[in-house]
Amino acid sequence: xxxxxxxxxxxxxxxxxxxxxxxxxxxxxxxxxxxxxxxxxxxxxxxxxxxxxxxxxxxxxxxxxxxxxxxxxxxxxxxxxxxxxxxxxxxxxxxxxxxxxxxxxxxxxxxxxxxxxxxxxxxxxxxxxxxxxxxxxxxxxxxxxxxxxxxxxxxxxxxxxxxxxxxxxxxxxxxxxxxxxxxxxxxxxxxxxxxxxxxxxxxxxxxxxxxxxxxxxxxxxxxxxxxxxxxxxxxxxxxxxxxxxxxxxxxxxxxxxxxxxxxxxxxxxxxxxxxxxxxx
Amino acid sequence: xxxxxxxxxxxxxxxxxxxxxxxxxxxxxxxxxxxxxxxxxxxxxxxxxxxxxxxxxxxxxxxxxxxxxxxxxxxxxxxxxxxxxxxxxxxxxxxxxxxxxxxxxxxxxxxxxxxxxxxxxxxxxxxxxxxxxxxxxxxxxxxxxxxxxxxxxxxxxxxxxxxxxxxxxxxxxxxxxxxxxxxxxxxxxxxxxxxxxxxxxxxxxxxxxxxxxxxxxxxxxxxxxxxxxxxxxxxxxxxxxxxxxxxxxxxxxxxxxxxxxxxxxxxxxxxxxxxxxxxx
Numbered sequence: 001x002x003x004x005x006x007x008x009x010x011x012x013x014x015x016x017x018x019x020x021x022x023x024x025x026x027x028x029x030x031x032x033x034x035x036x037x038x039x040x041x042x043x044x045x046x047x048x049x050x051x052x053x054x055x056x057x058x059x060x061x062x063x064x065x066x067x068x069x070x071x072x073x074x075x076x077x078x079x080x081x082x083x084x085x086x087x088x089x090x091x092x093x094x095x096x097x098x099x100x101x102x103x104x105x106x107x108x109x110x111x112x113x114x115x116x117x118x119x120x121x122x123x124x125x126x127x128x129x130x131x132x133x134x135x136x137x138x139x140x141x142x143x144x145x146x147x148x149x150x151x152x153x154x155x156x157x158x159x160x161x162x163x164x165x166x167x168x169x170x171x172x173x174x175x176x177x178x179x180x181x182x183x184x185x186x187x188x189x190x191x192x193x194x195x196x197x198x199x200x201x202x203x204x205x206x207x208x209x210x211x212x213x214x215x216x217x218x219x220x221x222x223x224x225x226x227x228x229x230x231x232x233x234x235x236x237x238x239x240x241x242x243x244x245x246x247x248x249x250x251x252x253x254x255x256x257x258x259x260x261x262x263x264x265x266x267x268x269x270x271x272x273x274x275x276x277x278x279x280x
Numbered sequence: 281x282x283x284x285x286x287x288x289x290x291x292x293x294x295x296x297x298x299x300x301x302x303x304x305x306x307x308x309x310x311x312x313x314x315x316x317x318x319x320x321x322x323x324x325x326x327x328x329x330x331x332x333x334x335x336x337x338x339x340x341x342x343x344x345x346x347x348x349x350x351x352x353x354x355x356x357x358x359x360x361x362x363x364x365x366x367x368x369x370x371x372x373x374x375x376x377x378x379x380x381x382x383x384x385x386x387x388x389x390x391x392x393x394x395x396x397x398x399x400x401x402x403x404x405x406x407x408x409x410x411x412x413x414x415x416x417x418x419x420x421x422x423x424x425x426x427x428x429x430x431x432x433x434x435x436x437x438x439x440x441x442x443x444x445x446x447x448x449x450x451x452x453x454x455x456x457x458x459x460x461x462x463x464x465x466x467x468x469x470x471x472x473x474x475x476x477x478x479x480x481x482x483x484x485x486x487x488x489x490x491x492x493x494x495x496x497x498x499x500x501x502x503x504x505x506x507x508x509x510x511x512x513x514x515x516x517x518x519x520x521x522x523x524x525x526x527x528x529x530x531x532x533x534x535x536x537x538x539x540x541x542x543x544x545x546x547x548x549x550x551x552x553x554x555x556x557x558x559x560x
Contacts, residue, residue, distance in 0.1 A: 109495075109511055113511070114511050114512065114513040115513065116468075116469065116511075116513070120471070147428060147429065148427060148428050148429070148469040148470070149427065149428070149429040149497070149500075151468075151469035152469075152493055152495045152497075152510075152511045153495050153496065156469075158469055158470075158471070159471070162471045165471075188396075188431075189396065189428040189431035189432075189436075189438055190428070190438075191400070191438070191439070191442045213432055215389075215432045215433050216433065216500075217429070217432075217500060220429075220496075220497060220500060230432075231389055231393070231394050231396075231432045232394065233394040233395065233396070
């Protein structure tokens with residue numbers, strides 16, 4: 001496989017969130033020639049939505065996704081309503097940024113619950129509740145299946161096949177505005193990955209996140225690797241994405257307490273660019 | 281659901297392996313009225329196979345499984361041959377113990393490899409190589425799908441559906457001697473779990489391992505919970521197993537560096553018995 005188009009690299013700001021504010025990350029992407037950016041809402045709120053949108057437009061960056069909506073399951077109806085309202089606000093913020101999608105991390109089991117099937121129903125109902133608004137706003141929703149090790153506390157949608165089943169249930173005629181974010185960290189192990197990417201096709205493949213799986217992995221949450229440092233066959237997965245019709249960005253998202261969050265962020269961005277060309 | 285038959289409780293000796301030798305674990309099970317035991321090969325070799333078999337028979341215990349065979353993928357042909365030879369010896373040991381199965385943990389990616397599909401082929405070939413001998417010995421092979429977080433370094437068979445596909449490929453006419461070990465820790469999150477347990481049926485359901493998934497989980501390997509301390513709906517999964525025809529033991533297997541490995545093992549066994557009745 002030939003190296004990817006360098007203009008398709010995007011920076012998920014989680015990768016340097018301990019070092020840089022969103023304003024710094026926007027300026028950093030512009031300085032390093034990285035054409036895509038995916039901000040998180042906490043930093044977006046700190047900067048302000050309008051100033052952020054203005055700075056992003058000023059540098060001509062593409063917002064490859066806003067992180068994140070979702071987190072639908074709650075112990076009571078008031079909690080579920082609050083989650084839906086927060087997601088409606090997230091859609092508006094994504095619209096203001098011109099984001100290519102709002103990334104949805106489903107949410108896990110509400111406190112004390114062992115009913116994962118019930119949590120999954122709450123996720124389905126939550127997405128159904130916000131889909132009319134997100135369609136009207138022109139903000140595609142990208143359901144991100146998370147690694148099964150997060151099923152209890154972060155996301156009860158855990159495989160690409162399951163996320164696509166959910167898309168099919170909520171949007172059976174593929175009217176648009178609903179699809180998936182494929183993050184290699186979460187799905188690389190799945191024996192059905194190639195088949196499910198093909199099933200998703202261009203209409204459902206909204207975002208593509210890259211990083212690597214380290215051996216050993218020292219922490220369940222914040223020990224993701226830089227592309228090339230782990231065991232994920234990134235070119236193979238990218239080839240499946242492209243074969244299925246995906247032509248969007250490759251968004252680097254690395255949570256790394258022990259390594260990349262401790263480095264000079266300019267060095268991190270340079271490394272992302274080099275590794276994208278060499279290992280993706 | 282009514283509480284399980286207490287005579288179906290089995291102790292996987294990993295649960296108290298830091299405190300007790302196999303001889304002590306055998307005596308402990310007998311003392312506490314636990315009728316099943318599942319030893320590990322390292323402790324079995326320390327005690328000696330014949331003395332262990334003699335002690336287990338003397339107490340009338342059922343060996344619900346020998347842990348473990350598998351670990352088939354290797355970087356070269358010599359490594360793969362060595363793995364197969366070691367598995368043939370494990371079959372003989374399981375036979376000597378009268379074990380209900382040899383548990384197979386597939387093995388992960390050979391050093392440096394990113395080819396998980398290739399590793400999976402090596403697992404298939406390895407099982408195919410030992411199946412004639414295990415059948416002759418009357419030792420069923422139980423493929424244990426491991427949680428996807430172990431895909432790189434321990435087992436590239438990661439869902440029950442995938443393990444059953446492997447069974448179907450190697451034993452298409454269900455001639456016996458090949459099936460799965462269902463460990464709730466590895467599969468509880470799987471949206472296809474109920475369907476795949478039903479698919480497996482009595483012929484393929486060889487072993488059932490129980491523990492719990494803690495929130496938070498502080499370590500990828502050695503932070504399993506005692507039944508009742510986590511989020512797994514154990515009675516529901518047991519009901520699926522029974523509905524599918526499984527009538528065997530419920531084997532407690534807990535790796536717990538921070539908790540249960542630090543406790544008085546007699547107290548651990550009493551807790552297993554109580555929790556089995558109360559939460560399984």
